[in-house]
Amino acid sequence: MPISPVSSTSDVNNRIDSLGLDMQSLLQIILTQLTYQDPLKPVDNFEFVSQLAQFTSLEQSRQMTDKIDNLLSVQSATQTLGLLGRNVDVQTDAALLSGVVKSVSFKDSQPQLTVETTSGEFLTNASISQIVSVR
Incomplete structure (x- = not known):
């Protein structure tokens, strides 16, 4: 930003x-x-x-x-x-994924999250509105 x-x-x-x-x-x-x-x-x-x-x-x-x-x-x-390192559930078009927030970037002043899922894959450009829960 x-x-x-x-x-x-x-x-x-x-x-x-x-x-x-x-x-x-x-x-x-x-x-x-x-x-x-x-x-x-x-x-x-x-x-x-x-x-x-x-x-x-x-x-x-x-x-x-x-x-x-x-x-x-x-x-x-x-x-x-504050979400960095936290476990989150992210709702995507395909499914509900769980993982850890690894990084936060800002595109057009909007935060974009990179989440490492429990299966080891990386979900990039997740928006805050996609987060269902934070643990």
Whole structure:
């Protein structure tokens, strides 16, 4: 699993949120609103501050979600490494096999197990979802 560097402020500002807008675009929209507002009916300053607070809150929520996702990924990897040397039952397409977990690798951030079966054969690329029990 590759470890990504900590994002800098410019990276955060350039990221696109789930709405398809980054923080810079949102600020541009507010600036455009200010530029073309009706001088006889100006928008209340409180509204703009409220909009900025909402955009900031949205960005912080997105960042927190990203960090929680990363934390869950690391936790999953740590739990998977705890299977090394353990006896497991693995459900394959053909049968239920028992064996010992010999190695763990990660492909596309998904753990892949290599299990040595009781008959001495090696089952490679077993996924966590295939494990029925751990002893």
